[in-house]
Amino acid sequence: MTSDPIAVTGASGALGRRVVDRLLLLVPPRRIVAVVRDPDKAADLAARGVQVRHGDYDQPATLDRAFAGAGTVLLISSPELDTARRLAQHRNVTAAAIGADLLVYTSFLGADRPGPGVTEAHHATEAAIRATGRPHVFLRNPFYTDAFVHSGLRTAAEAGELTSGTAGRTLNTATRTDLAGAAATVLTTPGHEGRAYDLTGPLWTFPELAEVLAAHFQTPISYREQPPPGPMSYLHHLAATGALEQQTSDLETLLGRKPTTIADLVAAL
Structure with a gap:
């Protein structure tokens, strides 16, 4: 470089x-x-x-x-x-x-x-x-984990229920911070020319997110299938069709560590 x-x-x-x-x-x-x-x-x-x-x-x-x-x-x-x-x-x-x-x-x-x-x-x-x-x-x-896992989930914790329209399928999202870290690696180290990196985070599901929230807030939180209103319904539909289940090790390789999990992100928020 x-x-x-x-x-x-x-x-x-x-x-x-x-x-x-x-x-x-x-x-x-x-x-x-x-x-x-x-x-x-x-x-x-x-x-x-x-x-x-x-x-x-x-x-x-x-x-x-x-x-x-x-x-x-x-x-x-x-x-x-x-x-x-x-x-x-x-x-x-x-x-x-x-x-x-x-x-x-x-x-x-x-x-x-x-x-x-x-x-x-x-x-x-x-x-x-x-x-x-x-x-x-x-x-x-991939799509940003931040779009799904954010401080607004406190409302779900308070209601004791988390919903989604993902049919319980897995999502390969990644945090903006991790993706920025991968970009910085490419911008500052040699050997990447001509490469195409397929960046994915750890696979997760909304039922798993409900369990993480329950553990974090120390309160029972159930999961129910119900598509959200508005633009997010499109992303949930993609997940329900299995379109977000691709996974590679490219992000982990560029970061030099495991990408952020939903449990990490909930704790940070």
């Missing part, structure tokens, strides 16, 4: 900020470039010695300036839901990062296969990056 700056896009977001926090433990602050749409939201990073630069996925000129001198660029995928616009944004970043020695992209599990749905833009982005011929790494992230 070179000593050139490491640029992290979306550095003020939930994942990007964690990546920067981890990098600050591994490299001098001056080597880190936090690329953000609103520099004011990263003032605390600037105060820690990080280079904060304006970069907007929809404004290629800002990206050219943001990546100036960077040896490695981490493209954290856009939160945009429209596939065409999301792909266009990713292409803007890829084009602007032409001078970097390595482009790392946070993709998604299953992006190696074509098809509609959540992986469509990721699959196309991976293809676009490969087509450039430049050194790259794909970090195929």
Whole structure:
């Protein structure tokens, strides 16, 4: 790895900020470039010695300036839901990062296969990056454990019941903190060029989560099948079909330790 700056896009977001926090433990602050749409939201990073630069996925000129001198660029995928616009944004970043020695992209599990749905833009982005011929790494992230295991579960503990629409099937989610740690490893150590890592955490189920909550709060908590309302119903449906049961050792390998379990996360929360 070179000593050139490491640029992290979306550095003020939930994942990007964690990546920067981890990098600050591994490299001098001056080597880190936090690329953000609103520099004011990263003032605390600037105060820690990080280079904060304006970069907007929809404004290629800002990206050219943001990546100036960077040896490695981490493209954290856009939160945009429209596939065409999301792909266009990713292409803007890829084009602007032409001078970097390595482009790392946070993709998604299953992006190696074509098809509609959540992986469509990721699959196309991976293809676009490969087509450039430049050194790259794909970090195929799973859904975040944080979306399922959070402080709101205290309500379930108080009610004595946890529900889900997952049919008791296993989920391969991982915490943002663990995924950020894996990204930081790739950004700061050699030997990853050309790799695609399928990152998964320890498999867990909602019935198991009910047991963890019961032990933590020292109160009986039962489990019942009932799909949640709103957007989370889609994720629960995916789990119920077995779509979230793939597991690899890639995340553990990059972290150099076992990934965070739901029991660890409940205790931390």
